[in-house]
Amino acid sequence: MKNTGKRYFNMEVEPLLNSPKMREIQEMKLRDAVKYLYRTCPFDRKRMDDAGIQPEDVRSFDDFSAIPVAGQAQYRQVFEETGGDLFAAYDVLFGKERMKDIHMLTTTSGTTGTPTPYPVFHKSVEAMGELFGRIGWRIGIRPGDRLAIGFGLSMHAAGTPHLYWFKNLRGLTLLPIGAEVGSERLLTLIKLFQANVLSCTPSLAQYLIERSPVVLGHAVKDLGIKLILCGAEPGAGIPEVRRHLESRFGAQVFDGGAGYGVSCHHPDYQGMHWIADDHCYYELVDPETGKPVPMEHGATGLAVFTPLEPDCAIFFANLRFTLNDIHQVFTEPCPCGLTGFRYKIVGRADDMLKVKGVPVYPAAIQGVINGFLPRVTGAFRIVLKVPPPRVLPPLEMRVEHGEGMQEGDLPGLEQEIGDKMHALLKIRPKITWLSPNTLERSVKKTNFFDKDYEQGSG
Ligand SMILES: [Zn+2]
Incomplete structure (x- = not known):
């Protein structure tokens, strides 16, 4: 039970999040990331060549923002050019060097057309343990807890990676149940294995409230869940939904996802704290012009991600990649007192x-x-x-x-x-x-x- 009282999982990095010192570290890492991706990744090299930018031209964030943003549409084009051969496409998108090291591939759930790949490289596993250690610690996961995984486990980008995400939170026991088993078995196993932490979509959590009296013969509150980590869809950030889940489960509800972030203990939803400055460079751009939007308190724009250590990237493996989500950011300190700027999901750029x-x-x-x-x-x-x-x-x-x-x-x-x-x-x-x-x-x-x-x- 040592370290139970420490403020952050990583006491060296987390106090520096969203600080000028961190910006310096990011700029330095960004230069190396650009060189690495230009050398190893045909997709990113072509994007830079097309924009007339060489790696040595990129010395600052401003230089970097001249590289056009890419998203699912550009991925789709590569899939078409490689004739539907998934691994030929991955060689282009991620580069042969990293594909030799590919450890796991997951994807988005239930979408039509070509699924967006979420690659996890072997070297990413350590980074996952680090970043999700930060998230888990912030929401209050502690040794002795048992976490029921209620996200889909079949290829789902939020499900199976749990097995690595929480590897560094020693003393936490994982219960990989998975949404696929259905609400009856999910509830039965949560009860049998005495889970006190649950991760799932907010809509599944809402459904469990209705199903618990039918399946278990008692209210969902009697399960003794203390924390629910939601993601993969909006809900936990909507005050009414969050209040409903918290009162019916008797648990604290946290919102995570659309990047590396998680909401905090503040009673009013403050958005998700971005906890990954040293691992992933976060930017906002104007969804119509593609021009950078300054990271000022209250600013809104298309969220764009770049891995700062591309060989151990998680999910975001390319320069300036977007999931097409519009975020609003809050750069002033959160009343909860924890570090990291905050972001809320405003909507989809295509809507x-x-x-x-x-x-x-x-x-x-x-x-x-x-x-x-x-x-x-x-x-x-x-x-x-x-x-x-x-x-x-x-x-x-x-x-x-x-x-x-x-x-x-x-x-x-x-x-x-x-x-x-x-x-x-x-x-x-x-x-x-x-x-x-x-x-x-x-x-x-x-x-x-x-x-x-x-x-x-x-
Ligand atoms: Zn906060």
């Missing part, structure tokens, strides 16, 4: 709308709507009269009101929702009310849009 030139993300609208449960069901659509991203103001929405709402209550509710959206998102939508369960529910990706422009002008 972005523009209302009178102001970017608006459907996920942010969803966050506001969910704040009005149970007066709404949470189901809604944004009506698009012209192809996105442009929206002719006012933004129109179809929203399901909750069960038991009276006709006469709806104008007042529309006013309240409008006020909240205006304060947070600078828009005031026009709402058409629908009865509960009018809109089709999707099991996979939430459909935010009614594309009225596809049905002509009517």
Whole structure:
């Protein structure tokens, strides 16, 4: 039980996160990372050659930002050029040198088309133990705890890597159960093995609340889970969802993912603390122009990642790679007192709308709507009269009101929702009310849009 009281898992690095000293370390590492990737990685070399940049040209962050950002679309192009031979594509994307050392490949779950590869090189295993040691320690995992892995274990980028992530948290016991077994077996095994930490998607955690009385004959709270580490989808960052999970489980809920970060113990959600400055360079760029967005308190942009030690990269293995997520960053110290700038996921770049030139993300609208449960069901659509991203103001929405709402209550509710959206998102939508369960529910990706422009002008 030694070191139980220390502040950080890594007392040498973590106090330096988000500091000028760390920026110096990053700039130095970045120069070497660029040289390494230019030498070994055909994909990155071509991107630099196309932009007319040689490794020795990159001396500062500014020089570096001239390399164009790449994402899933550029990966897809390589898969096409290599005729669907996955490993020919990986040789191009990651380079033969690192592919000789490939230890594990995982991917995103359930998406269509070519899956995004999340490579783990043999040398990455140590780095994983380090970074997730930091995350685990921050959320309060301690010797003697037992962690039930409730993410998918079949090729899932958040599942199987757990076996390495927490290797350096000595005294923690892992229970690799996996989401695939279904809620009944998951609950039974959590109880049998007396897990007190659970990692899973927020939607699975919500489902376990409903299933526990049926499967185990008691409330989920009686399992004695003290911590839940959520990820792979938004939810744990939405105050209402988080409160619901915390009260029903009697546990603290943490939000992790979309990079190397985790939320903190502060009672109000403060975003996720980025804990990997020494391992991965984080930038924001404008999603439309690709120009750098300064890392200032409250800034919003497309999150872009570059491994600073590419031979032990985890997941992000290329220069300036994006998952297409829009983040907002908070660089001022967190009231919780822990280091690391913070980021919140605002939405997906490909879902972005523009209302009178102001970017608006459907996920942010969803966050506001969910704040009005149970007066709404949470189901809604944004009506698009012209192809996105442009929206002719006012933004129109179809929203399901909750069960038991009276006709006469709806104008007042529309006013309240409008006020909240205006304060947070600078828009005031026009709402058409629908009865509960009018809109089709999707099991996979939430459909935010009614594309009225596809049905002509009517
Ligand atoms: Zn904090």
